[in-house]
Amino acid sequence: MGPIIGMSPDKKAESPGVVEDRAGLRGVCGTLPEDECAASPLATSLDRSSSSGDEELTNLNWLHENLLQNFTLGGPEAQSSPSPLFDIEGNHGASVISSTAAHTGDSVKSKPPFSFSLLIYMAIEQSPSKSLPVKAIYGWILEHFPYFSSAPPGWKNSVRHNLSLNKCFRKVERGLGKVSGANLDVFRDL
């Protein structure tokens, strides 16, 4: 009958629970003393000294850097780490994520406070060559966030969508015409 009906109301039911979790995302920055947030310029100047033409530097850049720094730097001793998400795949990183997930609620049932862009970015950054096939990204997310293991198949589409979005942002000038599965050069530039 009406495949279209019964969809709108469903979404709302999920919102409330997620909202609180999502708020946590922003809360990360907000939770931290404003000094940290205000200290942002630090990273900016670093970025600048490297490249003078930051005209193309869009939002996702600082977003990822900031968020990742905040998350990984969540530990008081992780400050010495050269790489922000060096161990997200390792043991320490796992605890970070687990901690975050557990903090918001169930460790395996709650949706990660990370946006798809973050998730994808993390997965790719974890990769040795900063490039992963879409399938690998799915796997990484599934491994770290079992929530998706039981979630509707909609998230896959979302991942792809975000992938393309980021790509669009950078408007890659390389030959991405034949990207058949193993190319995420989009973030490779980050």
Added chain:
DNA sequence: ATTCCTAAACATC
């Protein structure tokens, strides 16, 4: 207004 999520149609490979 901005950001993000979700769904879906469409194009290619």
Added chain:
DNA sequence: GATGTTTAGGAAT
């Protein structure tokens, strides 16, 4: 069929 791209609508902040 999987991947990639693009549109459109809606919800939360």
